[in-house]
Amino acid sequence: MSSISNALSFIPFQSVNHHVIPPSLLLRAGNAANIEVLWFRKCRLSWSSQKACVFRVKAVGDSINSTGSEQVEDGAPVDFAAKASDSDRRVGALRVMIISLPSFVALVKRNAGSKYAMGIYIASTFVVIVARLILSRCKIQNKHGSVAELVRRGQLRSDRRGISNPLKYEDPFNNPQVKIEKNKSKVEMCGKVYRLAPVTLTQEEQLIHQRRRSRAYQWKRPTFFLKEGDPVPPGVDPDTVRWIPDNHPFASTATELDESLAQSNVFQKDGVPFRVRAEHEALQKKLENIQTSKTEMGIKQNNVPERERSAEPSTGPYDKVEPNPSPDHGNHNLDSSGNR
Amino acid sequence: MASLLSSNTNVSSSFVRFSPSSHSQLLPSSLRETLPLPSSVRRRRGPFASRAVLQWNRKPQLAGETPRVVVITSGKGGVGKTTTTANIGLSLARLGFSVVAIDADVGLRNLDLLLGLENRVNYTAVEVLNGDCRLDQALVRDRRWPSLELLCISKPRSKLPLSFGSKAIIWIVDALRSRDAAPGPPDFVLIDCPAGIDAGFITAIAPANEAVLVTTPDITALRDADRVTGLLECDGIKDIKMIVNRIRTDLIRGEDMMSVLDVQEMLGLPLIGVIPEDSEVIKSTNRGHPLVLNQPPALAGLAFEQAAWRLVEQDSMTAVMLEEEPKKRGFFSFFGG
Ligand SMILES: Nc1ncnc2c1ncn2[C@@H]1O[C@H](COP(=O)(O)OP(=O)(O)OP(=O)(O)O)[C@@H](O)[C@H]1O
Ligand SMILES: [Mg+2]
Numbered sequence: 001m002s003s004i005s006n007a008l009s010f011i012p013f014q015s016v017n018h019h020v021i022p023p024s025l026l027l028r029a030g031n032a033a034n035i036e037v038l039w040f041r042k043c044r045l046s047w048s049s050q051k052a053c054v055f056r057v058k059a060v061g062d063s064i065n066s067t068g069s070e071q072v073e074d075g076a077p078v079d080f081a082a083k084a085s086d087s088d089r090r091v092g093a094l095r096v097m098i099i100s101l102p103s104f105v106a107l108v109k110r111n112a113g114s115k116y117a118m119g120i121y122i123a124s125t126f127v128v129i130v131a132r133l134i135l136s137r138c139k140i141q142n143k144h145g146s147v148a149e150l151v152r153r154g155q156l157r158s159d160r161r162g163i164s165n166p167l168k169y170e171d172p173f174n175n176p177q178v179k180i181e182k183n184k185s186k187v188e189m190c191g192k193v194y195r196l197a198p199v200t201l202t203q204e205e206q207l208i209h210q211r212r213r214s215r216a217y218q219w220k221r222p223t224f225f226l227k228e229g230d231p232v233p234p235g236v237d238p239d240t241v242r243w244i245p246d247n248h249p250f251a252s253t254a255t256e257l258d259e260s261l262a263q264s265n266v267f268q269k270d271g272v273p274f275r276v277r278a279e280h281e282a283l284q285k286k287l288e289n290i291q292t293s294k295t296e297m298g299i300k301q302n303n304v305p306e307r308e309r310s311a312e313p314s315t316g317p318y319d320k321v322e323p324n325p326s327p328d329h330g331n332h333n334l335d336s337s338g339n340r
Numbered sequence: 341m342a343s344l345l346s347s348n349t350n351v352s353s354s355f356v357r358f359s360p361s362s363h364s365q366l367l368p369s370s371l372r373e374t375l376p377l378p379s380s381v382r383r384r385r386g387p388f389a390s391r392a393v394l395q396w397n398r399k400p401q402l403a404g405e406t407p408r409v410v411v412i413t414s415g416k417g418g419v420g421k422t423t424t425t426a427n428i429g430l431s432l433a434r435l436g437f438s439v440v441a442i443d444a445d446v447g448l449r450n451l452d453l454l455l456g457l458e459n460r461v462n463y464t465a466v467e468v469l470n471g472d473c474r475l476d477q478a479l480v481r482d483r484r485w486p487s488l489e490l491l492c493i494s495k496p497r498s499k500l501p502l503s504f505g506s507k508a509i510i511w512i513v514d515a516l517r518s519r520d521a522a523p524g525p526p527d528f529v530l531i532d533c534p535a536g537i538d539a540g541f542i543t544a545i546a547p548a549n550e551a552v553l554v555t556t557p558d559i560t561a562l563r564d565a566d567r568v569t570g571l572l573e574c575d576g577i578k579d580i581k582m583i584v585n586r587i588r589t590d591l592i593r594g595e596d597m598m599s600v601l602d603v604q605e606m607l608g609l610p611l612i613g614v615i616p617e618d619s620e621v622i623k624s625t626n627r628g629h630p631l632v633l634n635q636p637p638a639l640a641g642l643a644f645e646q647a648a649w650r651l652v653e654q655d656s657m658t659a660v661m662l663e664e665e666p667k668k669r670g671f672f673s674f675f676g677g
Contacts, residue, residue: 172646199660210608222542267518269474269520274471275470
């Protein structure tokens, strides 16, 4: 930063290098001197070319902001002190100009018209300012602290609030958010105005594109998916086969499910799903087997002592499962575990 | 934003495909209100419809056969397909239509995040195929707008059975079409397509009858968009409309960005929406709260709402917004008015 300010402040002083004062003289001036620097540079506006001076004033301003009193060591403000006496008369000229300014304003006023007109201007400005203040205050009062604020902050979901009233549009093409101009040249959406251009596509053009595509892309949707390397089954047109690489999500390990079964699974409208029923039946069969083997055992062991036979009802768990469960029962269990 | 103009206010657009309900497009909106609706439009609504419609005084006319299966695709990645699916899906739900949004991005799903439903996805289509659950159990219902349901194809690490190809998603859409439980068949099935044109794309477009092509106004996205449009047309999906996303009017004015009309000239597709670049999009992604729910509405949210409206009516834009006019401060703006 200081290097920039050095570079900048260097330029304006090149022309006055012949006045050199020891730096010590300036050090006591401190920041006050810096302000004077700025004021003094402005005086030079009168004799320098306009553009260059703007740059110079800016440059000095920068150096004040960024480097403060550090600038004193540059040797540049030194030049200023020397220059001060030199341009006293220019300061005088500026003061004269400032003093003469009020009379100029009065002249303008006199030309503008009567004092009444001025009064009306001032009064109307005042009224406008007051009206604006009142309006903005009303707006702030409306916004602050209402539940809408909670929705805005994401604490509440507007759509899930019981008390929120649903938005009522006439239709999506004509509602408070969407307005189309009569001649269809403009549309206003969400407060922004967009220019509209008519769609020029005709039915013929659509057909031309369709014909172009049918020439460019000749394709038949494959209806057979085979894993790469599998033989093509007899009676299948190789053109309708899609070869699926091994790592594809479709390339499942061989399914034991046959096609008609899968199809009937999809079309099943009620009752227990196939696999659940199959598993249930398998379990039931197993239990029945156990049961029959048990009773056979019981018959065989018919001659066991009385006290052992009395303990038999405690093998009850099988009894509870055994009565064949109604489809409704299984269905109910599934419903509760389904996606609903 | 640009979106603005829709022919539905007085003149019927030249792009409107004639559909059972399109005769009403020629009537002023006030008249249409009182007319008996064509049978395709007069449909039984779910129990939630009355709540969802509250926001609007007027409803768009549903054109075409329901359910309308729309794939939202782009070719290039990251241009805003998922954002578009979430916002259009929710807009449609708020208009009172029942919508199923399918996230067909198998490896990298994120529609659930954008809708704020990530904690409620227990089952996906893979579990439905395996028979672990029924289809209706895999549909996640949005509590804010219950007529919107989300279906994810798979969990991040589970894999879709390869051998079914794209048949699985066709079955799912057919099952939704024939649904007779509570909400009935949906009015719209929106499919969020993954980027690229490989197996994921092939699967996502398989059940669709129409497509919304999302693109940004830069040359890389446009080339991919043209390619994808060509593939869709080869597959028989001729009803393709486009949304131009991330428009910056300040750049268009300085000729640093292609304008929407330039984009249209290159692709030759009718427009249903022009979405401005808007920081609110990112904020809404972070919150899991689609932009169209914002109050006060955001610029991009309004544009998505308009796009959804046009999608319903099978309408397209007749004028696009080009650049921002410098704001004229009127005399009264001095008063804060
Ligand atoms: N109009 C917009 N203004 C600002 N940001 C946007 C806009 N649209 C999308 N984005 C941002 O772009 C990013 C990608 O969006 P998004 O996930 O919707 O793209 P995608 O096409 O689904 O990507 P992928 O191909 O990975 O599925 C997101 O972070 C989103 O916030
Ligand atoms: Mg995505």
